[in-house]
Amino acid sequence: MKIGARVLKTGLAITLSLYASLLLFPNSSGALAGIAASLSTQPSVKKSFETFISRVVANTIGGLIAILMIYALGSSPIAIGVSAILTIAILNGLKLSDVIPLTVVTLVVIMLTNDTNYILAAFTRVIETIIGVTISFVINLLIHPPKHDVQFFKTLETVTSEVLLLTRATLRKNTDFAILHRDLQWARKQMKQFNNLFNLISEEWIISKTERVARARKLVIFRYMGRTTQSAIDLLTTLHKYNHVYHDFPDETRTIFRERLETLMTAHEQIIMKFYGKVPPEAVNYMEMNRENRDEYLNMFFNEAKHQEETKEHHQFEANGVTHILAASFYYEENLTNLNRLVRSYKLHEHGQEYDSSHDELRE
Structure with a gap:
């Protein structure tokens, strides 16, 4: 079993992302922050930065689509499926296909929320995701940057x-x-x-x-x-x-x-x-x-x-x-x-x- 620097940095990014998310949103589980951190540690700093930008843009789009679709179609399984299709189509059109999985997860979590204030719930989930992506990027930049x-x-x-x-x-x-x-x-x-x-x-x-x-x-x-x-x-x-x-x-x-x-x-x-x-x-x-x-x-x-x-x-x-x-x-x-x-x-x-x-x- 080999545990390299990238594995350790991923674990550290998840931990810090969960703490930061719970600190800002005490009533949230912070799951999206941890998921985002685990998916955002890249083998190069430049790729980490590109991932950071694309994930922020993609999750913002996913959050907006989730809010609009909730008010237009509700949050039924069919509405969630249609929303996912629309989100994937838009991200493919913007050449952001690499970040589709996390964006769709964010969209599904937002549309399944039990909160009555959908806008606040969507904002919270998107910010959680951005926290995870940001912390992962900063750790990859400052701690043992990848050298190949x-x-x-x-x-x-x-x-x-x-x-x-x-x-x-x-x-x-x-x-x-x-x-x-x-x-x-x-x-x-x-x-x-x-x-x-x-x-x-x-x-x-x-x-x-x-x-x-x-x-x-x-x-x-x-x-x-x-x-x-x-x-x-x-x-x-x-x-x-x-x-x-x-x-x-x-x-x-x-x-x-x-x-x-x-x-x-x-x-x-x-x-x-x-x-x-x-x-x-x-x-x-x-x-x-x-x-x-x-x-x-x-x-x-x-x-x-x-x-x-x-x-x-x-x-x-x-x-x-x-x-x-x-x-x-x-x-x-x-x-x-x-x-x-x-x-x-x-x-x-x-x-x-x-x-x-x-x-x-x-x-x-």
């Missing part, structure tokens, strides 16, 4: 190192097909978590303009880090899908391809080290082939594809597999080159140096 950087980098490092390890094993034909399939599913799940954390980091509330600019520059790097790791996963997926094609490569072709990918994967690891400051900004200059070597490399694959097309009469897609493997490796290389350029520029800017794009890549 550590988990973000941990997820990125874990999935990247694991995928590169699996790719190296696959290139040497040391993986089991079924086990690799399971590992790829795990990697895709980790990337979903990575993307969720990226969205949370991008939503962090930063007041200082200087810090916002610095964060925006980092977000560009983070996005390309994720894109590059995703392209590594795509490459491994392609090798897994067409492993029979790769295994049919001539020994020389397989060796050259393996050495090329080993160069790219080593560069990937060192680019990440560069971002952490463990490698100089101008390092990692060995990825790009010269024109002659690249032409020979392409011709080697094209000849292999042609050979597969000619010899596999009943399996015409073998040649496609060769092309898919080559394309996936080139896309990985392209993302690595872009990431390297961005990280180099970022680190040089961090040290107050000018970035010279003419030295992007040295030739092999």
